[in-house]
Amino acid sequence: MRNHNTIVKRKNSVIWIIELISIIIPSVLTLLIINSFTEIVPLKIQVLPIIMPILFCPIGELLGFISYKKYRDKLSLVGIVFNIVLFLFSAFYPIIAVFLFGV
Template identity: 55%
Template structure:
């Protein structure tokens, strides 16, 4: 039970953060959270990746593997977004 819970949480963290980032970029639901969706992946994604790694070592399931990959990709997204934004638009 705990093994599946770790894998599920490792998927839940980047899913929630992805929803926040998409909402921030497209303004679907107006919120006053400024740049918080681009800062949270630096804090929460390493936690999610560690939970995915622990779940993968315990259970060797694809959900934990997907959680690790999703967390690492989302961790790198704000960095790539800022680099591309700086190169294309300046400032």
């Protein structure tokens, strides 16, 4: 007997790659921000790691939203939340730094 009530949604490989990219974008940007604070690897880019999430996180958020709309899984939801948090951090960090440190 077949069970007709069970519908299995298989992920398309393109959607899986989109989910992965929506996680990789904020992960790389977070590593660049941590590196700019700790200077583990000396880089000549000073303010760029703080500005880059404002440009790239909306792209990652859009990719995560596309895959979440299609499959509603946790990986795409993590990508959306991670991109939003990093975008808000990079937007409010200069304001908070001015108020706290007077830079």
